[in-house]
Amino acid sequence: MLSISNLNFYFGSRALYEGANLHIKPRAKIGLIGANGTGKSTLLRLISGEYTPDGGNISKSGECTIGFLNQDLLSYQTDDSILEVAMQAFERQLELQKLIDKVLHKMETNYEDKDVDQLAKLQEEFELLDGYTIQSKTEEILEGLGFTTADLTRPLRLFSGGWRMRVMLAKLLLQKPSLLLLDEPTNHLDLPSIEWVEKYIHDYEGAIVVVSHDRYFLDRTIDHIAEVSGAKITLYPGNYSFYTEEKALRNEVQKGAFENQQAQIRQTERFIERFKAKASKAKQVQSRVKALDRIDIIDDVIDEKAKVNFKFNFGTQPGRFILFLEHVSKAYGDKVILKNTSATINRGDKIALIGANGKGKSTLLRVISGTEQIEGERRTGHNVIESFFAQHQLESLQVENTLLEELKSTGTTKTEMELRSVLGCFLFSGEEVFKKIKVLSGGEKSRVALAKVLISEANFLLLDEPTNHLDMQSVNILIQALQQYEGTYVVVSHDRYFVSNIANKIWYIEDNEVKEYPGSFDEYETWMSTRTSEQAPVAKSKEKPKPELAPVEVTPKSKSTEKEIEKLEAQIMTLENELETIEHDMAALAQASKFDDLKNLELKRNEVQNKLDETTASWELLIG
Template identity: 70%
Template structure:
């Protein structure tokens, strides 16, 4: 559908891409990943035609349409209702609707045959294009993205940037382009909306490319990962979890190949140095020097998993109770956010506050911080020192400070060496620390603000969407920092991987009260699913007639059950044999990839990688089938 061949693109004298290639097929669900600054968003702009490549070619199949959701759309403004803006996706249907209305208006005074014929043709085309359902489709998608029915007639201009982005996403989804390109789509979505978009994209009938730092979203949506690294587009045939495993394996193989090649290079250089001046060996020395010049060098493996090498400490220990809210209520005019809510937080609690936008999560953080007046009582515990991180606080950074000065200002007791070590963990190395705050990107400012929060002497942290604008490497650093932090914190986040990694309790707002689930996010999700299933089942049980229930099927008594067990046992044995055979093929593929000679032939290397990927996928599928068969056998008793 779209073929990228030998693409090269430069920013000044820096190559973002050099001889990079990728083929996008219909129905592909691609996750585009890589460190910040490697050119992921640039590639999307190149595909859509906003930028032109310096070399190579991007070719598209005839009739291929592209929809591109990017951060530039945040600035789009309109006085039209959001439903009307979303309906702009149906350009032809809207033209037909206007023409039908014009003909009907003319027919009020003129009932000529030619008008009747024209009306029939217009209505036939309008119906063929599902024109009568476009409004219901637009309403369904907008409400799926979190808008209420009453919101649909409000002007787009009244909504914040994040909500405007949702309208533009709805418009793109309604257009159903051949290739849907989404640049950080989850940045402006709450958890229910993220889950809705996941399901929509999973069932989307055309190709999708997603740039995202949300691991859970990539795992659930994508069947292919493309990593931007070393100016190339590296293909992985699986979701993000598969990519992590495959990347580790490739790195191990590449590391071995690199070390072997370096040993060979050192040996050859010693030979050249020793014999280049000897007449009898000079020719051989020259030959080997030419061989070194022609050699395709194996790249060294770069460790992209930064580690936190220091501990965040505070000197003042708080009392047992960090926070208490008693009979707290909060309203904005007639809109009630909290009503007679009570909550207690104890020392060492690590809490994630989750839920849909508009439920009051950020308001609750401000209530805890004491910046929001409330009815009821808010009490901080003995010796509690808190600090509050929120997106708007990026504006409080002193833009004339360097990064290093800003961190030292946050904690004057830290030495320059300590501050540089901390900034290194947040990916500011070398002379980066002397950059002025005013020249930093939004993501870089977020990292500075987070570093300030974590080096403060606070023993209680309030963090509102700390992972927004952070890449996966930075999120990993924040996870490590919060895991080793010995104080207490409340975090608002829609990043499920992040929440699962750092939270030991879950807070959620239900019926205007703050409620607590005493477990991890994954356990909370299971519990919520059970609640929903019980809520659905309860009305059915209530209306069921009190008649005799059907007898439960007896286990292991019928000949049918016995036959089923034999069939299943045969299937299990066969699958076990297949897994053994596939494991042998996997070892053969690994041995082939471990042979350094293969790295000199790009075609053979690609074939070997493909063979290895295919056998990995077959092992996974066969193992799943074996597990399902074993579960069926257990159920039969």
């Protein structure tokens, strides 16, 4: 459907793409990933025709239509209602409706046979294009994306950038292009909307290329991963989880091949150095020099899994209780956010505040920080030192400061070497620490602002959507930083992978009250799914009911049981030997870079491992 061949594109003197290739088939669902700055959004603009390649070719079939959702659409404003804007997707149907209305108006005063014929033709085409259902289809998609029925008649200009982006997404989905390009579509969506879009994309009949850092979203929507790295595009079959496994396997093979080649090069260079002065060895030396010139150098594996090796400490230890909210109410006019709700934050709580947009998550975060006027009481505990991160704080960065100067401006007592180490954790290395804030991208500014929060030595952090505009590597760094952080925090986020790795409690707002689930996000999802599906009312309890375990009766093992145990032990030994042989063969294939054979052997290895696990489980059951 669309083919990219030997693509070259340069940003100044820097090559974003050199000899890159990608083939997009009909109905393919491709996740486009890579570090910030590698050119993912640029590739979408090249495919859409907004940018022109510096070399190579992008060709598409004649019937291929392209729809592109990009971040520029955030600034679009109009007085038209959001229903009218989304319905612009049905250009021909709306044109037909106007023609039909015009003919009907004319027939009211001047009835002619030719008008009747024209009206019949127009109505026939209108019906063939499902013109009578376009409004209901539009309403269904807008409401699926989180708009209420009352919202549909409100002007687009009254909505924030994130909500305007949803309207543009609705319009694009209604157009049903054969190739849909989506640039970070989940950035401005809440969890219910993300789940709705996941299902819609899964069932979408056209092809999709989506840039996203949401791993759960990619796992549930796409069937291929296209990785942008080193000015090339590498395509992996499967979802994101499969990609991580396959990437690790390829890296292992490449690392082995690189090390073997380097050893061969060193051996050849030693031979040349040793015998270059001997006339009797001149021919052999010359032969090896030519061999070195002809060698196709294998690149070393780039370590993209940055590790945080800096401990984010705080000087003052708080008391057991961090914050109390008692009988708190908050409303904006008639819109009630919180009503007579109470909550407690204890030292060591790692809280994720989740839920649909409009429920009041950001308002609650401001209530917790003490920057929002409320009815009721807010009390902080002993020695609580707070630091607040929100997207609007990126604007408060001093644009003329260097990265190093910006971190020093927090008043930290850390040395310059320690600050450079912190910046290194957030992917700013070497001379990059002397960059000015004004030249940074949005994602880079987010990393600087997050670094400022973490070196503030606060023992209580409030983070509002900290993963917005961060690539996967940066999200991984933030996860590591928060996992080793010994203080308390409350995080608002819609990134399910991020939340599942950093939270030990889940907060959500329901019936204008703060509700708590005392467990991880994965446990919360399971609990919520069960709760939603159950028809009968359930008892309100913070603890999940524990199943009663039947007492285990211990009896002597019979002779037949002992024979069965011996038989299983023999099978386990055989399977272990078989597994060892397979892994030895896999190592040999990896050295030879035989990926297809390696993949087949990997399947056999998994089959033997599964059988070994089953046999071992049976053995453990018998021996008690």
